[in-house]
Amino acid sequence: MRGIHWFRNDLRLRDNRALNEMLASCEEWLPVFVIDPRLMPGSPEVSPRARFLLDCLERLGAELDRRGLPLVIRRGLPEDVLPGLVVETGARSLSFGAATTPFGRRRDAAVRDDLAANGVETICVRDEGILSGGRILSGSGKPYEVYSPYRKAWWRLWNESPELPVQCPDLPPPIEGFDKDRAPVLVDRMQEQTRISLPTGGERAARRRLATFLEGPVSQYHEDRDRPDRDGTSRLSPYLRFGVISARQCFARALETRSLRPESAEGIDKWLDELIWREFYQDVLCAQPRVLRESFRPEYDLVEWNDDPDGFAAWAEGRTGYPIVDAGMRQLRQTAWMHNRVRMIVASFLTKDLLIDWRRGEALFMDLLVDGDPASNNGGWQWAASTGTDPQPYFRVFNPVTQGRRFDPDGRYVRRWVPELRNVPLEFLHAPWEMERPPRRYPAPIVDHPERRKIAIERFERARVDRVNGTPS
DSSP, X not given: OEEEEEESSOOOSTTOHHHHHHHTTOSEEEEEEEEOTTTSOOOSOOOHHHHHHHHHHHHHHHHHHHTXXXXXXXXXXXXXXHHHHHHHHTOSEEEEEOOOSHHHHHHHHHHHHHHHHTTOEEEEEOOSSSSOTTOOBOTTSOBOSSHHHHHHHHHHHHHHSOOOOOOOOOOOOBOTTOOOOOOHHHHHHHHHOOSSOOOOOSHHHHHHHHHHHHHTGGGGHHHHTTOTTSOOSOOOHHHHHTTSSOHHHXXXXXXXXXXXXXXXXXXXXXXXXXXXXXXXXXXHHHHOGGXXXXXXXXXXXXXXXXOOXXXXXXXXXXXXXXXXXXXXXXXXXHXXXXXXXXXXXXXXXXXXXXXXXXXXXXXHHHHHOTTOOHHHHHHHHHHHTTOSSSOOOTTOOOOHHHHHHHHSTTOHHHHHHOGGGTTSOHHHHTOGGGSSSOOTTSOOOSSOHHHHHHHHHXXXXXXXXXXXXXXXX
């Protein structure tokens, strides 16, 4: 009995349920990764996320190699590559983690249909969360659209039937005749892209980061998670994005730490809540794939957005004249990551101050973020834009000055990422235009926040009225 495991966003051997299920009935197997040109084009510029993915692949390949197994890497459409590889190996089963995006689900269906026609079993397990995907349903059997009742149902199901991590099984020998492959062109280009220093990839690095977080910062997570000037978050999002470590492993380790150190309970509980939020956004996307193109709340597809290329460029390049916004966008461009509180601030600024469509910001984040995840990115952007589930109410518009003073009270974050302001006194740091002599090298605000706040509220209210009156979009 021969099988193939198609690695995707599950680049780990431990707690990989699709892999475990396939290996339970296989005597020989082959680990495979397919570089899909639709997702990773062979262009001269390799994105930070692609670089991190390739680093994780290299490390997974090295671990498999130590166990006497090749990691076969092929380039092409999975719908073409995998059926051919099944014929080539004589495999009778193919396992993989189920996708949640519309594109991924169409691709997976095409692979399944082709293999089923040839009598090959496919083992498809939705395994990106803590609880098996799609199990959290309301009393009427429908997916939840609001987080609070979802969270209650989630914990109820967890208490009834917790899902714990599974260990890496004994790995059968490989199907003979296949040597370890690399993705030479992309990996070589990855080495050339040295401007951004990314986290170390791989399962071992992910476990180290989790241990470091649980040993210290998690105890103050409930207080520090909103402070971009502190290293108070887990920084596990890139690893979770590619399944280098499973959300179940993180959840189980956190519960274990909670039992050993009850004094850390408040911080740990808040972090567990964030893991469940991540799962909620995955379930929303799976149930309503339209949210990748449309507002979760249809009335806000009628909002009038500005066509403002100059404003968008100033926002994207970190030169809006609002320090906390510019610090966040510069951090993103220099590190491929941004603190979550600042993500909310810059998203609010784009949608409420510049009145630019949230989809443009969402797309830029997906281009630049090392942890860019379709479900979480979409959920976060729609929350900030007041168009999504459990949104920031449209009439509560983040004031970038107030946000900066509240969450960067000592100015360390702004001073780090906006060097033009390093010598500005703290009292003026988040509003340097109030100085008698503002710094010359830093731009003046490109919009007036109170004025734009008023316009934003008016446009959202008009969209709600138009929806009621049946005005077409």
